[in-house]
Amino acid sequence: MTATYQHRSDLIRVTYKVLSDTLIDPEKKAKAIALGQTTDTWTPTDLSGKKQLAKYTAAILGIDERTHVEGHPYEYYLTIGFPPANTEDDIPSLLTMIFGKPSMDGRIRVESIEFPDDYLKGKGPRFGVLGIREKVSEPEKPLAMAIFKPCVGLSPTALGEMFYELACGGMHLVKDDEIMPDLSICPTEKRLEACLKAGQRAKQETGQTTLYAINVTGTAGHIVSKAKKLAKLGAQCFLLNVLSYGYGVLEELRDIGVPIMAHPALAGAWCGSADRGFAYSVVLGSLMRLAGADIVLFPSSYGTVALPPTETKSIKEALTWTMGPFAKTFPAPSAGIHPGLVPVLLKDYGTDVIINAGGGVHGHPKGSRAGAKAFRQAINWVTKRGNFGGISEREFPELAAALRLWGKR
Amino acid sequence: MTATYQHRSDLIRVTYKVLSDTLIDPEKKAKAIALGQTTDTWTPTDLSGKKQLAKYTAAILGIDERTHVEGHPYEYYLTIGFPPANTEDDIPSLLTMIFGKPSMDGRIRVESIEFPDDYLKGKGPRFGVLGIREKVSEPEKPLAMAIFKPCVGLSPTALGEMFYELACGGMHLVKDDEIMPDLSICPTEKRLEACLKAGQRAKQETGQTTLYAINVTGTAGHIVSKAKKLAKLGAQCFLLNVLSYGYGVLEELRDIGVPIMAHPALAGAWCGSADRGFAYSVVLGSLMRLAGADIVLFPSSYGTVALPPTETKSIKEALTWTMGPFAKTFPAPSAGIHPGLVPVLLKDYGTDVIINAGGGVHGHPKGSRAGAKAFRQAINWVTKRGNFGGISEREFPELAAALRLWGKR
Numbered sequence: 137m138t139a140t141y142q143h144r145s146d147l148i149r150v151t152y153k154v155l156s157d158t159l160i161d162p163e164k165k166a167k168a169i170a171l172g173q174t175t176d177t178w179t180p181t182d183l184s185g186k187k188q189l190a191k192y193t194a195a196i197l198g199i200d201e202r203t204h205v206e207g208h209p210y211e212y213y214l215t216i217g218f219p220p221a222n223t224e225d226d227i228p229s230l231l232t233m234i235f236g237k238p239s240m241d242g243r244i245r246v247e248s249i250e251f252p253d254d255y256l257k258g259k260g261p262r263f264g265v266l267g268i269r270e271k272v273s274e275p276e277k278p279l280a281m282a283i284f285k286p287c288v289g290l291s292p293t294a295l296g297e298m299f300y301e302l303a304c305g306g307m308h309l310v311k312d313d314e315i316m317p318d319l320s321i322c323p324t325e326k327r328l329e330a331c332l333k334a335g336q337r338a339k340q341e342t343g344q345t346t347l348y349a350i351n352v353t354g355t356a357g358h359i360v361s362k363a364k365k366l367a368k369l370g371a372q373c374f375l376l377n378v379l380s381y382g383y384g385v386l387e388e389l390r391d392i393g394v395p396i397m398a399h400p401a402l403a404g405a406w407c408g409s410a411d412r413g414f415a416y417s418v419v420l421g422s423l424m425r426l427a428g429a430d431i432v433l434f435p436s437s438y439g440t441v442a443l444p445p446t447e448t449k450s451i452k453e454a455l456t457w458t459m460g461p462f463a464k465t466f467p468a469p470s471a472g473i474h475p476g477l478v479p480v481l482l483k484d485y486g487t488d489v490i491i492n493a494g495g496g497v498h499g500h501p502k503g504s505r506a507g508a509k510a511f512r513q514a515i516n517w518v519t520k521r522g523n524f525g526g527i528s529e530r531e532f533p534e535l536a537a538a539l540r541l542w543g544k545r
Numbered sequence: 546m547t548a549t550y551q552h553r554s555d556l557i558r559v560t561y562k563v564l565s566d567t568l569i570d571p572e573k574k575a576k577a578i579a580l581g582q583t584t585d586t587w588t589p590t591d592l593s594g595k596k597q598l599a600k601y602t603a604a605i606l607g608i609d610e611r612t613h614v615e616g617h618p619y620e621y622y623l624t625i626g627f628p629p630a631n632t633e634d635d636i637p638s639l640l641t642m643i644f645g646k647p648s649m650d651g652r653i654r655v656e657s658i659e660f661p662d663d664y665l666k667g668k669g670p671r672f673g674v675l676g677i678r679e680k681v682s683e684p685e686k687p688l689a690m691a692i693f694k695p696c697v698g699l700s701p702t703a704l705g706e707m708f709y710e711l712a713c714g715g716m717h718l719v720k721d722d723e724i725m726p727d728l729s730i731c732p733t734e735k736r737l738e739a740c741l742k743a744g745q746r747a748k749q750e751t752g753q754t755t756l757y758a759i760n761v762t763g764t765a766g767h768i769v770s771k772a773k774k775l776a777k778l779g780a781q782c783f784l785l786n787v788l789s790y791g792y793g794v795l796e797e798l799r800d801i802g803v804p805i806m807a808h809p810a811l812a813g814a815w816c817g818s819a820d821r822g823f824a825y826s827v828v829l830g831s832l833m834r835l836a837g838a839d840i841v842l843f844p845s846s847y848g849t850v851a852l853p854p855t856e857t858k859s860i861k862e863a864l865t866w867t868m869g870p871f872a873k874t875f876p877a878p879s880a881g882i883h884p885g886l887v888p889v890l891l892k893d894y895g896t897d898v899i900i901n902a903g904g905g906v907h908g909h910p911k912g913s914r915a916g917a918k919a920f921r922q923a924i925n926w927v928t929k930r931g932n933f934g935g936i937s938e939r940e941f942p943e944l945a946a947a948l949r950l951w952g953k954r
Contacts, residue, residue, distance in 0.1 A: 224727055226764055355633075387765065404650065471646075
């Protein structure tokens with residue numbers, strides 16, 4: 137049973153999935169959210185319903201009651217439209233409005249969120265797929281990225297050396313691990329200095345620009361000014377643990393003029409349950425893109441820490457489908473990636489993808505530089521041929537060694 | 546089966562619950578977290594295991610494998626100790642370390658977190674239960690708090706009038722609704738001005754101080770300085786949607802010198818699932834207290850938006866049990882609270898509780914002031930008598946009317 141309500145493109149449209157072991161009145165539930173999260177209270181008062189409040193009230197835009205299957209919970213999809221004017225035009229006040237209290241009200245999950253065109257103005261990625269491609273002079277093919285492994289405990293000099301090897305191997309990007317904060321044993325600024333130098337040195341040899349994605353961390357009062365300082369010192373890309381620091385920080389970094397890579401740390405706590413929290417495509421897709429992420433990392437469906445393919449597909453779609461005037465955000469499926477997966481990565485993501493590896497680079501029998509080369513060789517070959525057929529061990533010894541070690545799909 | 550490992554009180558001790566439909570090797574799983582979230586990678590490299598990394602490596606402190614019950618998942622409790630030195634001494638870098646990637650790795654939930662005594666230094670609530678009691682001159686009894694209802698769409702003047710009524714009725718605190726941000730129709734500073742004036746006017750009549758908890762919102766670059774400005778303008782208490790803005794903001798507000806009330810908005814997304822995310826007692830208990838919350842709001846187990854009693858009990862315990870030198874944080878169970886629940890609130894929480902109501906105040910047949918009076922009457926009576934037995938309708942007409950409307954438990 138599906139009830140149709142008014143269409144309101146001026147509102148922020150949120151679809152909630154609600155599960156219940158008993159039959160509920162979905163309209164009553166939708167009304168409770170629409171009123172409770174805007175102008176009204178659960179208990180009517182003298183002031184509720186007054187005309188002055190009407191433009192701040194949310195509207196029910198759709199109710200979809202799925203056919204009930206014996207032995208399964210009742211399942212409802214409620215779409216509510218919220219006035220953008222009730223927020224401060226930022227994601228924290230948006231989240232409080234759409235899911236602050238409702239998140240605690242039983243089995244309810246935010247499945248999708250759509251925005252009025254007006255709302256998108258001034259938001260979204262500043263660089264996106266094309267901007268990142270321009271920076272590394274790679275107009276078409278998938279990009280290759282490596283993560284520092286190990287990381288915590290190493291000195292800036294050691295990381296600079298690792299960066300140099302990876303850059304010489306041809307990586308388009310090298311990123312900090314997300315667990316690497318600003319520690320006295322390896323201060324962020326020193327890391328930046330060492331890696332920028334290593335990158336310049338490698339570029340003189342190879343001609344390839346390798347962007348360093350540096351982890352931006354710090355206290356709430358200083359993280360934004362710290363990022364600005366890193367930009368002045370030459371930072372080429374920011375890595376941000378968005379859910380640890382808040383989407384508000386991502387929104388503020390957007391205007392510094394440095395590309396931003398969003399890390400999914402904690403996303404499993406927000407999105408891991410099928411009947412609570414948020415869909416991954418909302419948290420790592422729509423909201424990251426809205427807030428300005430140029431690249432979004434997420435667990436691939438291939439590795440040990442893996443998301444189901446339906447989830448990774450929906451994240452990729454939310455990052456790349458048409459969303460007002462927004463640039464596409466680069467999907468960067470991660471974890472368990474090795475060169476043998478390049479054909480399946482291209483099949484699942486097309487060429488607008490960043491192929492990101494840690495162990496799958498550093499674990500190469502000939503070391504990190506060879507691991508990086510193996511990835512570039514795989515990307516170059518598979519982009520042309522679609523698979524590894526006809527590959528010559530003599531021509532591509534690094535790739536051949538990687539395929540022997542990790543296999544291929 | 547329970548394996549015992551070393552005791553390390555110098556480490557941050559995190560206990561994870563891991564569920565699996567098939568038998569797993571819990572030690573392997575624990576090791577993967579301990580190494581993967583600190584110095585190592587999933588794939589060993591030349592540099593891993595080097596001595597320089599040892600002090601940054603996490604340790605397995607305990608593995609508890611529950612007896613398996615046919616038809617249920619296998620259940621493991623893994624306790625890992627993390628070096629505090631791997632963090633920036635703040636909660637965002639702590640969260641990334643303990644649960645960044647693991648949150649996305651299947652059915653895993655953070656059940657508890659404990660800190661070394663050294664780590665607690667300089668952290669925790671600045672006011673706590675005693676500090677708040679002092680501010681409202683109420684040394685012993687439960688405190689009464691009201692929420693503005695409705696809120697979004699009302700002017701500062703209208704809210705000031707509502708504040709006056711609630712304060713005259715005897716409320717110790719009045720709080721903004723969490724969905725009330727800083728909007729041009731009702732700017733935060735104007736709201737503060739109107740409510741402080743209303744509070745002064747009421748105090749002249751009643752002698753009672755009523756603290757106004759004002760919602761602190763804003764962009765990441767400005768929210769801390771905004772709070773400082775509100776403090777200068779006389780703010781008596783901050784309300785913060787901690788999970789929307791990040792624990793980092795709470796940590797920064799701690800040192801401004803104004804008591805802080807933490808709102809649980811979004812907590813259901815983090816804690817609602819039994820096999821993902823965090824236990825409520827971690828997110829709304831241990832971490833809120835660590836970050837400096839003097840008061841923590843959470844859904845009571847009595848209302849429509851309700852948590853199970855086991856959850857509310859564990860939140861209350863984490864806010865009030867011995868935690869190094871920390872002051873106790875005031876629990877404020879909310880949602881669905883009316884005067885008839887005062888006996889059960891006292892039974893469940895003792896006297897160190899803030900009794901918080903919206904509809905249960907404003908929905909009183911004689912209006913908000915009478916609703917406030919009914920709460921104070923209930924608290925005064927039940928603190929002495931334990932229940933409503935022997936209450937005189939003539940002496941307490943407001944309470945009697947409330948009990949007739951909402952009943953009692």
